[in-house]
Structure formats: structure tokens, C-alpha cells
Amino acid sequence: MSNRILLVEDDEVMPKIMERILHKEEYKIEHVTNGKEAFQRLEDTNYDYDLIITDIMMPYANGFEILSKVKTRKDGKPIPVIIVSNAGNEEMILEGFKLGADDFLKKPVIPGELLIRVKRLIMQYAK
Amino acid sequence: MEYSLYDFRGASLNIQIAIIFIFIAVSCTVIAYLSILTGRYKAYKREKKLANLNPVIDNLLMEHILLNDELASNVPAEQVALPIEVFQLPVFEKKWARQALIDRLIEYRNNVRGSMGEQLRNLYIQLELDKDSLRKMKSRKWDKKVQALAELSNMNMSIADVTILPLTNSRNRELRAAARHAYIKLSKNEPFKFFDVVTEPLLMWDQVELFKIISTTEHIAIPNFAQWITYSSNKSIVSFCLKLVVHYNQVSAVPAVVRLLDTKDHYLRADAINCLGKLKIEDVEEKLLHMYNSQPLNCRLEILKAIGRINSGRNVDFLRQEFLHATDFDVRKHAAKSLIKNEWAAKGLIQELIDTATAENKLILKHSMNPLIKF
Numbered sequence: 099m100s101n102r103i104l105l106v107e108d109d110e111v112m113p114k115i116m117e118r119i120l121h122k123e124e125y126k127i128e129h130v131t132n133g134k135e136a137f138q139r140l141e142d143t144n145y146d147y148d149l150i151i152t153d154i155m156m157p158y159a160n161g162f163e164i165l166s167k168v169k170t171r172k173d174g175k176p177i178p179v180i181i182v183s184n185a186g187n188e189e190m191i192l193e194g195f196k197l198g199a200d201d202f203l204k205k206p207v208i209p210g211e212l213l214i215r216v217k218r219l220i221m222q223y224a225k
Numbered sequence: 226m227e228y229s230l231y232d233f234r235g236a237s238l239n240i241q242i243a244i245i246f247i248f249i250a251v252s253c254t255v256i257a258y259l260s261i262l263t264g265r266y267k268a269y270k271r272e273k274k275l276a277n278l279n280p281v282i283d284n285l286l287m288e289h290i291l292l293n294d295e296l297a298s299n300v301p302a303e304q305v306a307l308p309i310e311v312f313q314l315p316v317f318e319k320k321w322a323r324q325a326l327i328d329r330l331i332e333y334r335n336n337v338r339g340s341m342g343e344q345l346r347n348l349y350i351q352l353e354l355d356k357d358s359l360r361k362m363k364s365r366k367w368d369k370k371v372q373a374l375a376e377l378s379n380m381n382m383s384i385a386d387v388t389i390l391p392l393t394n395s396r397n398r399e400l401r402a403a404a405r406h407a408y409i410k411l412s413k414n415e416p417f418k419f420f421d422v423v424t425e426p427l428l429m430w431d432q433v434e435l436f437k438i439i440s441t442t443e444h445i446a447i448p449n450f451a452q453w454i455t456y457s458s459n460k461s462i463v464s465f466c467l468k469l470v471v472h473y474n475q476v477s478a479v480p481a482v483v484r485l486l487d488t489k490d491h492y493l494r495a496d497a498i499n500c501l502g503k504l505k506i507e508d509v510e511e512k513l514l515h516m517y518n519s520q521p522l523n524c525r526l527e528i529l530k531a532i533g534r535i536n537s538g539r540n541v542d543f544l545r546q547e548f549l550h551a552t553d554f555d556v557r558k559h560a561a562k563s564l565i566k567n568e569w570a571a572k573g574l575i576q577e578l579i580d581t582a583t584a585e586n587k588l589i590l591k592h593s594m595n596p597l598i599k600f
Contacts, residue, residue, distance in 0.1 A: 111283075111332045118287050208339035209291065 101148040101220050105129045106136040106164060108156045112182070112205070116151065119209050120216065133159025137167065145174050148220050154183040154190065162197055169198035178219040182207060275325055278316065282329045285312060290344050291337070307344065309351050317352075327354050331379045349380050362388060367395075371403040378407040386418070393419040402431065406438045409445065416445055420453050420462050427461040435465070440472065447473055451481035460493055467500040479506055486512065495523045502531025510535055514543060526559050533563025538570025545574060548586070557586070561593040 103125050107113050113129045120127050128147075130136045133156050140147070150168060154161035165179050178200040183190070186204035194202050201215050233244060289308050316322045327349070334345050349355060361373035362384070370392065377384055384407065392404035409416040427435070439445065450466040450473075457463050463485070470478045485497040486509075501509050513528045520528065529547065532540050544567065547560035564571055564578075579590055592598060 109336070111329075112336045114283055114287070115291065115333070115336055118292055122292065206334065206336050206338035206342060209337055209341055210339070 100124045100126045102126045102128065102146065103149045103151060103216070104136065104139060104147045106131075106133065106150065106152040106156065106161065107182070108132055108153060112153075115209070116212070119213055123213060123217070125216070132157045133161070133164055136164050140168070145171065145177060147177055148223070149216060150177055150179045151182055151216075152179065154181060154185050154194070162193065165194065165197045165199055176223060178223050180215060180219065182212075271321070274321065278322060278325050279329060281314075281316075282326055286329070286333060286345075290348060291333075291341055305344065305347065307348055307351055309348070312348070312352055320357075323354060323357055326352070327357065327376055330354070331376065334379055346380050350382075355380070355382055358382070367397045367400045371399055374403040374407040378410045381411070383411055386412075390419055390422055394422055394424060396425075398431075402434050405435060409435075409438055410442055414446060415448070416442075417448055417453075420457065420466075423459055423462055426459065427465055432461070432465050432468070436468065436472070439469065447475075449477055450475060451478035454478060454481040454485060460490060463493060464496045467496045471500050471503045474504065476504065479504065483509055483512075486516065491521050491524055494520075495527045498524060498527035498531050502527065502534040505535050507535055507537050510537055510540065514540060522553065522555070526555055529556065529559040529563050533559070533566035536566055536569075538567050541567050541571040541574055545571075545578070548578070548589075558589055558593070561586075561589045565590075565593045 103120060105113055105116055105127055107116075107129065108131050113127075117127045117129065128139065130139050135158075136150075136152070137159060145168070150164065152161040152164050161181055161183065165181070168177055168179055179198070180201040180203060181194045181199050182203045182205060184205045191202050200219055203212060203215065233241060236244070289311050293308075312326075317326060330345050330349050334342055337345070355377070358373045358376040358380075361369045362377075364370060364373075374384075374389075374392075389404055389408050389411075392400055393408055395401045395404065405419060408419050412418065450470050453462050453466045454470070457466070466478075467482065467485075469475075470482065479501070482497050482500050482504075483506075486494060488494055488497070498513060501513075510532065513531055517525060517528050529544070532544060541564060544560045544564045548557050548564060551557050551560065564575060568575060575590070579587060582590060
């Protein structure tokens with residue numbers, strides 16, 4: 099069964115790139131454009147995702163709120179979270195890791211690097 | 226119509242003026258509405274055309290560039306032959322479509338880097354889209370120039386100094402900022418050369434923008450800012466360089482900053498003191514103390530702050546003196562803050578001051594001791 103990835107990104111081009119790159123490796127990508135939709139999707143699917151990739155700055159709820167909600171959830175399987183953002187300043191990166199982010203990638207990303215990080219985290223959490 | 230004209234001629238002057246005014250107002254309103262409608266219609270048409278073209282561009286870029294395994298080799302990006310024939314569609318002979326392609330390439334470059342990012346640049350060059358950007362650089366319209374500068378700097382294309390340097394001094398704020406941004410990003414050896422030609426003062430907002438550009442541009446060659454601190458006749462450049470000296474912790478520029486303490490301009494002198502304080506240059510503490518009494522208020526405040534930042538603990542008696550006997554509130558406030566910063570050398574003194582101070586002085590001390598309050 100292919101792994102399900104929730105992509106939370108309000109940019110127009112980035113999801114297209116990620117979908118193509120990750121789909122090539124048979125990952126199933128579901129894309130939402132803001133934090134509110136992400137919460138809705140997570141509730142509807144009972145957090146049935148193998149990985150979440152999120153931007154930080156988005157309308158309604160930002161990436162940190164999504165990260166915090168996913169990581170403070172007591173029941174269910176743990177879900178790895180990768181932050182992919184333009185905001186690469188030190189405080190933001192540290193804040194992300196403090197809240198439990200598993201990885202942080204600064205835009206622009208190297209497609210191959212993204213793919214390896216996704217694979218590594220999914221394998222790590224599958225054990 | 227004839228009857229109306231007859232009526233108009235026969236009407237009183239007030240009525241005539243009112244009728245003319247109404248006529249002009251109605252005409253202007255109709256023209257305004259028509260221009261808004263025309264603009265919206267054009268934008269709607271443009272959006273519609275782009276909505277059809279962008280998926281085509283996305284598919285071409287994905288299939289032939291980003292997911293093309295043949296391009297993912299170790300050969301340098303500029304030596305790779307791209308399948309440019311697939312991009313030579315009739316639609317790309319039109320100017321708007323070429324612009325849409327440039328815009329899309331930039332959006333992709335903002336999201337991917339590495340060899341794929343280089344291939345996107347390569348495509349921009351091989352499709353001769355750089356010529357479109359260079360043509361826009363020659364336009365008389367400033368917004369076209371700004372657009373061209375953004376495109377060329379995003380694609381990392383070099384621009385001749387004779388073209389870009391005059392623009393860094395343009396009277397148009399947007400163009401000036403775009404040119405400086407592009408110059409810092411594209412000039413490999415001397416990204417700050419335009420400091421030599423800036424004649425207008427760098428406004429505070431310009432400084433904020435420039436600082437953001439400089440501190441966020443990667444792989445930038447940082448010069449010794451002492452050269453402008455010593456020789457620039459533009460005071461705002463000197464002041465800005467002092468801030469950059471602090472940001473880059475450029476200790477080699479300290480002698481030039483110290484020399485600036487003798488300048489007649491007290492604003493620059495205050496900036497120099499601020500810089501030395503932030504760099505924590507202990508050697509200048511005595512000189513600052515020596516000049517304190519002859520300085521205007523802004524410089525005196527900066528000296529007090531510098532003593533706090535240097536934190537040598539040697540001048541707690543001076544700070545105590547200022548805190549207790551100065552008449553100016555700001556002087557007392559900064560003396561207190563600096564005393565607290567020198568706490569390791571003035572522990573007993575601070576307690577003594579708290580015990581014996583007036584209500585107002587006690588309040589200042591308590592305020593200064595709050596780590597959340599910064600000034």
C-alpha cells in the first residue's frame with residue numbers, strides 16, 4: 099500500500115512540484131491550501147497519514163499550530179512532520195524543532211534531498 | 226436641443242455654472258467607470274489566457290526539465306543540451322506568453338534549487354528570454370526596469386555596471402531599491418561598490434531594505450566597511466556602515482570608528498559610540514568617559530549605554546554619580562540600566578541604592594532590573 103502524505107501549502111507552484119516528485123515514488127499526496135483545511139482533513143481521516151509536509155506562513159492557522167496539534171496528540175500513531183518554508187531565520191527553525199518538527203527544509207528545495215528526507219522519515223516511523 | 230441651449234443661455238449665471246459643473250462631474254464619473262471596466266475586462270482576459278497557458282508551461286517544465294532523468298547527470302548545467310524544441314510553440318512568439326513563461330520560471334526557481342534550479346536558468350538563456358529582460362531594462366518606464374532587474378537577478382544574470390550603477394542612485398524609490406538589490410546579488414567581487422556613487426541620503430527605510438537584502442543574500446563578499454566610514458562624504462552611508470560593522474562584528478573597522486569620535490557631526494558621533502558599545506570595545510571606555518561632559522544629550526546617552534554594554538565594571542562609580550545627580554530623566558534611566566548591566570561589579574552598590582533611593586529612583590531601578598524591558 100502506498101504511503102499517504104498530507105501537504106499543507108498555500109503556494110501555487112510548490113504543490114505541483116512536490117506532487118510530481120513524490121508521486122514518481124508512488125507516494126499518495128493530498129494537498130490542502132491552509133491550516134483550517136488541514137485540521138479538517140486530519141479530523142475527517144482520523145489522522146491517517148504517514149507524513150505531513152507543511153509550510154509555516156499560511157492563512158487561518160499556521161504551520162506551527164498544525165505541528166503542535168499533531169505532536170501533542172495523545173492517541174494514535176505518531177506522524178512525522180517536515181516543515182518546508184521560505185522563512186529560514188534561526189528563531190523560526192528553533193521554534194519548529196522545539197514544537198517537535200522532524201525536519202526543516204528551506205525553500206528553494208533540492209528535489210532529490212526532499213525525496214530522501216521523506217523516505218527516511220517514513221521508514222523510521224514505520225519501524 | 227436648440228430649446229435646451231436657449232434655456233441655458235437665458236438662465237442665470239449660478240444656474241449656468243451649476244449645469245456646467247454637473248455636466249463635467251457626470252462626464253468624469255462615466256470616464257472613470259469606463260476606465261475601471263476596461264481595466265477589469267483586460268485583467269479578466271489576461272487571467273483567462275494565463276489560466277489556459279500556465280498548465281501547458283507547468284507540463285512542459287515538469288516533463289522535460291524537472292522530471293527529465295537525462296538531465297540529472299553530473300555534467301555542468303550550462304553544458305547540458307535541453308530539449309528546447311518542445312518549448313518552441315507558436316504561442317511563445319507572443320510577448321505576453323513569453324512574459325508568462327519568464328514569470329513561471331521565476332516561480333519555479335523560487336521553489337527548487339540545485340541542478341534543477343540551474344536547468345531552469347539554462348532554459349531561460351537557451352530560449353533567449355534574457356533578451357526580453359534586457360530589452361525591458363532599456364524601457365523608459367520605471368516599472369518595466371524594476372521587472373527586468375527582478376528577472377535578471379533571480380536568474381543570476383550579470384548586468385553591466387554602466388547600466389545598473391546609475392539606477393542605484395535613481396530618484397524613483399522602487400527602482401533605486403530594485404537596482405541596489407540586484408547589484409548586491411549579482412556583483413560577485415564588489416557588491417557594495419554603489420556606496421561610492423550614492424549622492425542622495427540613504428533614508429531610514431532604504432537602510433532597513435538594504436540591511437534586509439544584505440543580511441539575507443547568501444555567498445556575498447563582505448568588504449571592510451572602514452573604507453566608507455573613513456572616506457565617504459555621504460553621512461547616511463557612514464551611519465549605515467557603522468550598523469553593518471556591528472552586524473558583521475567587524476573588529477578590523479574599529480580604528481576608523483574610533484577616529485569618527487572626533488567628527489563635528491554629533492549624530493554620527495552618537496552612531497560611532499553606539500557601534501563601539503555594541504562591539505564591546507573596552508579600550509575606548511576611558512576616551513568615552515573623558516569626552517562625556519562636553520557632549521550633547523544624544524551622545525551622552527550613547528556613552529552611558531556603551532558603558533553598560535562593555536560591562537567592564539570599572540565605571541560603576543561614574544554611573545552611580547550620574548544616576549543620583551543628573552537632572553535629565555533619560556540620563557538617570559540609562560545610568561541605572563548600565564549599572565544593572567554591570568551588576569557583577571556593583572552588587573552591594575545596587576542594593577544600597579535601592580535601600581536609600583527616592584521613590585522615583587527606586588522605580589527606575591526596579592524598571593531597569595526587569596529583564597523583559599529593553600531600551
